[in-house]
Every structure is written in C-alpha cells, then in structure tokens.
Amino acid sequence: MPLDMKQVLKIGAIAVLGTGLGLGLTWAAMTTGFTFERVDFGAWRAQPQAPASLNDPYMRAFVARNGLAPMGAAEGLAFVAMRDSAGRRLTPACDYRIAGPVPQARAWTISVLGADGGRSHRQENRRGFTSSELVRDFGGGFSIVLAQQARPGNWLPLAAEEDFILLLRLYDTPRALNAATLKETDLPQVMAERCR
Amino acid sequence: MSIKSLMPALMRLSVFGLAVLVIAGNVHLFSILLIPRLAQDNAYARIATKTTEKKLVMATAPDDLLPFEDPATILAVCRYDLSAGPLRLRGQVGADFLMLFSFHTNSGEVFYAMSDRSALRGRIDLWLATRAQIEDMESNDIGEEPPQDMRLTSPAPQGFVLIRTLAERANLMEQARRNLAAFTCEH
Numbered sequence: 211m212p213l214d215m216k217q218v219l220k221i222g223a224i225a226v227l228g229t230g231l232g233l234g235l236t237w238a239a240m241t242t243g244f245t246f247e248r249v250d251f252g253a254w255r256a257q258p259q260a261p262a263s264l265n266d267p268y269m270r271a272f273v274a275r276n277g278l279a280p281m282g283a284a285e286g287l288a289f290v291a292m293r294d295s296a297g298r299r300l301t302p303a304c305d306y307r308i309a310g311p312v313p314q315a316r317a318w319t320i321s322v323l324g325a326d327g328g329r330s331h332r333q334e335n336r337r338g339f340t341s342s343e344l345v346r347d348f349g350g351g352f353s354i355v356l357a358q359q360a361r362p363g364n365w366l367p368l369a370a371e372e373d374f375i376l377l378l379r380l381y382d383t384p385r386a387l388n389a390a391t392l393k394e395t396d397l398p399q400v401m402a403e404r405c406r
Numbered sequence: 407m408s409i410k411s412l413m414p415a416l417m418r419l420s421v422f423g424l425a426v427l428v429i430a431g432n433v434h435l436f437s438i439l440l441i442p443r444l445a446q447d448n449a450y451a452r453i454a455t456k457t458t459e460k461k462l463v464m465a466t467a468p469d470d471l472l473p474f475e476d477p478a479t480i481l482a483v484c485r486y487d488l489s490a491g492p493l494r495l496r497g498q499v500g501a502d503f504l505m506l507f508s509f510h511t512n513s514g515e516v517f518y519a520m521s522d523r524s525a526l527r528g529r530i531d532l533w534l535a536t537r538a539q540i541e542d543m544e545s546n547d548i549g550e551e552p553p554q555d556m557r558l559t560s561p562a563p564q565g566f567v568l569i570r571t572l573a574e575r576a577n578l579m580e581q582a583r584r585n586l587a588a589f590t591c592e593h
Contacts, residue, residue: 224422228429235430236437257474260508260516271441274514279449279472279568282519285506290474317504317572319478327473337477342574379476381504381572382521 245269248389253295253400254378256389257281257288263389276327286315286383290327291376295399300375302358302368304405308376309353310398316382317341320354320398322366325373335367338377355403376400442514450485450512453566457485460493462591464583468570476570480583484567484591488560492535492543495567497589499525503582504572509534511562518558530589532556536563567591 238244245268249256258280263269273280281288293299294306312318321338323329344352344364354364368374378397380387442448449472456471457463464482468475475481486493499505499522507530508519524530535543537559547553569589573582 220422224425224429227426229433231426231430232433232435233437235434236441239434239438240441260519264515267438270514271438271445274442274445274448277447277449277452277473279475279508279510280516281506282508282516284519284521285508285570288474288476317574319476319572321477323469323474323477327469329467329469329477340478340572340574343576377474377476379478381506382523 239268240271240275243272245272251289251392251397252394253291253293253376254289254397255291256392257290259283259287259388283385283388284382286379286381287313287387287389288380289378289397291378291400292325293400294402296402298402300373300400301405302370302372302374305355305357305403307353307355307401307403308398309351309401311396312341312378312398313380313387313392313396314384315341315380315387318378318380320366321377321379322356322368322374323377325375327375336365338366339364448512448514449510450514450564450566453483453485457483457566459485459487460592462569462587462589464587476572479570479572480579480586482569482586482589484569486534486560486565486567486591488534488536488539488563491593492533492539493567493591494593495530495532495534495589495591497530498528498585499530500571500581500585501528503578503585504574505586506570508568508570509558509560509565510568511560511565513562515561517561524556526554530556532558534558534560534567536560 246266247263247269258269258273258278260280260282263280308320318341319338339354346352352364354366355361356366356368358368358370452472462482462484465471467477468479468481469477471481471483484495505522508516510516533555540557540559543557569586571582571586573579
C-alpha cells in the first residue's frame with residue numbers, strides 16, 4: 211500500500227520532534243547534572259565514586275563529558291559545594307563560615323576552586339586546609355572563614371569578582387561510608403555571614 | 407460539537423504524541439549511552455595531551471591536569487598501552503604519607519583502586535597486564551612460592567594510572583613530592 215503525502219509528512223514530523231525532544235532531554239540532563247544516584251547533601255554534592263557511581267549511565271556520561279577521574283572506593287569520597295547551606299549560590303561578595311562534623315577519614319581537605327573546577331585565585335596564597343593543619347577548638351571542632359579580607363583563625367582568602375566552589379575530599383574512608391549511607395547532618399555547614 | 411465527534415481527532419493526536427514520546431525516549435537513552443564513547447575530552451584525552459606513555463609524569467599542579475582535583479595533593483600519572491607489553495609500577499610508600507592509586511581505562515572505567523595500606527613492607531611492586539599476558543607470566547612462574555609482586559588485569563589495553571599523595575602540612579610537601587617522584591612505571 212503506497213503511503214500518501216500526508217502520512218509521509220506525519221512520520222517525518224514524528225521523527226523530527228522525537229529526535230529533538232530526546233536530544234533536548236539529554237542536553238538538559240547533562241547541564242543540570244541529573245543522575246539516578248542520590249548526590250545532594252545540603253550544600254554538598256557527592257562527586258562520582260567508582261565503581262558504584264559508574265553503574266549509573268547518567269553518571270558515566272557526566273564523568274566522560276567533564277573529564278573527571280573519579281576516586282575509587284578504596285581512595286575516598288569527594289564533595290563539591292556550589293551553594294551555601296541556605297541554597298544560595300556562593301559569591302565572593304559574601305563571607306562564609308564552614309563548620310560542623312566531618313565523616314571519619316584518615317585525612318580530609320577543604321579547598322577553594324574556580325567555578326569550572328579548575329585553578330582559582332591568580333595569586334599564590336592559601337587555597338585550602340588539610341585536617342591536620344586546622345586550628346581547632348577545645349572540643350576538637352573547627353571553623354573555617356572564607357573572606358576577601360584576612361581573618362584570625364582558619365582563613366581562606368577569596369578573590370574579588372571571581373566565582374568559586376568548594377571541594378571537600380575525604381581520604382581513605384571506611385568501606386561502609388558512601389553516598390548511600392551518608393546523611394546531610396554528617397557533613398559541615400556552609401553559612402553565609404556578611405554580604406556586601 | 408459533541409465530544410463524540412471529536413474522538414477520532416483526539417485519538418489520532420494521542421497516537422501521534424505517543425509515537426513522538428517513544429522516539430524521544432529511545433533517542434535520549436541511546437545518546438546518554440553513547441556520550442562516554444563519543445566524548446572528545448574525557449580524562450584520558452586530557453591526560454594524553456600532557457603525558458608520554460610508560461613514564462611517570464608529575465603534574466605541576468593537580469588542577470592543571472584534571473578538573474575538580476585537590477590542590478593539597480600531589481598528582482602523578484602514568485599512561486600506558488599494554489599492546490607493547492605489560493607495565494610495571496614500582497615504588498616506596500612513605501611511612502606517614504597517604505598515597506592513593508587508581509587504575510583507569512581510556513573509556514573512563516576505574517577498574518581498581520588502592521591506598522598505601524596495600525603496600526608490602528612499604529613497597530608497591532605491581533604488574534599491569536592484559537589477561538593473555540598474565541597467563542603468560544603465570545606459566546613462567548617457577549616453584550611453589552607465590553609471586554611477591556601484585557598482578558592486575560586491565561580490561562582495556564590503553565589507560566592510565568593516577569597516583570595521588572597528600573601533604574598533610576605545607577612543610578611536608580617536598581618530602582611527599584620526592585616520595586612520589588621516586589616511583590617508576592616502565593616495562
């Protein structure tokens with residue numbers, strides 16, 4: 211049975227619309243970082259951890275597109291914060307305080323990175339703290355202040371006019387600790403203090 | 407106009423919509439699955455432009471090599487191609503230095519990871535090889551003694567090994583860098 215013009219047009223429209231919608235969904239998934247795996251813990255978003263995360267096709271695509279080299283379960287866990295604990299985007303116009311619990315690990319670090327995950331801060335000053343460098347209070351707790359102007363205690367400088375993100379790396383964590391067993395309250399808070 | 411007279415048009419419209427959704431679903435699924443194969447600048451590609459094969463390359467800064475890396479760490483990478491023979495990774499882990507090893511294929515798979523806790527008497531001595539090469543090595547083993555080196559099968563002939571070490575204090579940075587630079591990766 212020969213197809214009439216109307217049917218050809220209809221099939222063509224289905225193909226074009228379907229392909230467009232499908233690729234649009236893919237683009238949206240890549241730009242928003244959608245994944246099946248649960249990744250958000252308050253301010254922090256878990257970075258992929260091999261091998262578990264790589265079973266998720268969305269995570270695989272995200273890792274490949276962004277050139278990430280995920281840490282293995284025997285290495286540790288990583289988190290990125292692009293927003294503060296109130297959900298507002300991090301900006302050098304504000305001062306921030308990072309405080310609270312950190313899950314058990316042999317060592318951990320908190321660092322300031324550029325918004326694209328690359329090198330930030332053209333000047334060669336302090337970019338992060340390791341768990342053994344921090345000045346702690348009597349209870350063993352800590353607080354880190356991020357600000358453009360120098361502060362007493364654990365101060366991380368922010369560069370004016372330069373957007374940034376935070377990287378929290380936990381090294382050599384217990385095997386039982388992963389994105390599935392972790393709670394939001396296990397991680398430190400990122401609180402905005404004073405904004406200009 | 408009654409609902410009844412609209413029914414055929416509505417039916418046609420919903421069949422059309424359903425067909426669009428089925429196509430969209432398939433296109434979406436396939437494109438997501440294809441991205442890891444098609445991505446031009448995955449971690450392997452980024453590393454390939456900055457390193458030579460079978461040579462331990464120290465990154466000047468971790469975030470010069472790969473995004474979202476920890477500036478407190480020192481990073482070294484060893485890119486390999488096993489088609490020319492297995493790779494041997496050797497070195498000494500420092501007593502108090504955290505050292506992490508991860509093994510990646512060129513398609514982004516992480517097939518093994520370990521820390522300095524896996525070192526035997528402070529030493530790492532590891533062969534990375536294809537399945538056929540491992541079988542070859544096993545047939546050459548003599549005696550009952552189990553081999554002293556670690557043997558690891560790579561699921562793909564090409565890939566890279568990342569070694570990260572953490573200097574927990576700034577004054578330990580030089581020592582950590584020396585520890586890592588003393589590692590070798592060769593035939």
